[in-house]
Amino acid sequence: MRKALSLFTLMAVLFLAACGSENNNNGAANEEEVEDEIWAEIQESGELVVGTAGTLFPASYYPADSDELTGYNVEVFREIADRLGVDIKFEEMAFDAMLSALQSGRVDMIQAGPREDSREKFAFSEPVKYSYSTMIVRSDDLSGIETLEDLKGKKAGGAATTVYSEIARAFGAEVVTYGNVTNDAYLRDVHNGRTDLVINDYYLQSLALTAITEFDITLHPDLKFHPTTNNVVTKKEATVLMEKVNEIIAEMKEDGTLTEISEEFFGGQDVSKEPEGEIIEVEGIE
Structure with missing residues (x-):
């Protein structure tokens, strides 16, 4: 009797294991079905x-x-x-x-x-798309900025909540915020000294300088930081x-x-290739 009971127990375990295996396979099949559903x-x-x-x-x-x-x-x-x-x-x-x-x-x-x-x-x-951040500064003295640490005490034009303003604040700059203004307002204020810099995407900044040429401003020649992709x-x-x-x-x-x-x-530039040269990672900034 005990032998028969043991046999029955073993069969029950095998049956449950088989059911579990079948459920797992169905789960995998269902997952694959879901994965295919969007493309389908x-x-x-x-x-x-x-x-x-x-x-x-x-x-x-x-x-x-x-x-x-x-x-x-x-x-x-x-x-x-x-x-x-x-x-x-x-x-x-x-x-x-x-x-x-x-x-x-x-x-x-x-x-x-x-x-x-x-x-x-x-x-x-x-x-x-590959890119990184840089900054527009005054041409004559680079707004007194040689390193990112030199942002301390400077005024950075920008929107309140962008990653670019977050970077400026991380290095001790005061962010001067704007309403819904056109790009030339940011650049004019760097030119006239109301602000010292504008941090933004390298390719967008270079396009802006190509389009707006009346101000004595430039891209910082040495600072490349916060690499990004699209x-x-x-x-x-x-x-x-x-x-x-x-x-x-x-x-x-x-x-x-x-x-x-x-x-x-992008004015003849190839954003589909990784930029050359060292690009500084900014700790704590995604």
Whole structure:
């Protein structure tokens, strides 16, 4: 009897183990099904929905007297959609709303730089843009700034909550904030001494100086800091879509398409390649 009972117990254990194995396999299958679902829906609809700003030159904007959205980010997205074999639809929104729109499924992808908290929730492609921060200073004396530590006691023009103002404050600068003003207001104040510097993205600053030439200001020749990237972002579970996007980005780098798009919007500069030279990491700043 005890032998029969032991046999029954062993059979029961094996049965439960088999059930557990079957449940685990179903879980893996379900997970794979979810991972394929996003790409399957895009294929079925024939349309890729992308979140973009529509107001940020030269990334995503409307040229003067035109109702055609363009910019580096926009044209990169168009090329990705074309190589995926689907149409593209742009949803214009503030940058702060993009991640929540992606999370909710309102859009299929956006472009953004990875941060520690967002890496846990979203998938990021290989970079489509590399950059770093620099500063505009007065030409005659570089506003008395030789190192980042020299920012202490200086006045930095900027918005209240940007990473650039965060960097300025981290080194002891006073941030002079502005309302919704055009770029020339920031640059004029460095020129006339109301402020000492403006920290921002290197490529955007260089474009600004090319467009606005009447002020005695320059890019700091020695200070390159806070390296950044811009990446295509999808939901974490969109593994099939992200795999295809990474393959396309590699192709676009190999065949020169990213370089061509970059040179069109960044004054002949290639943002698809990592900048040369040492770029200072700013501790505590993402």
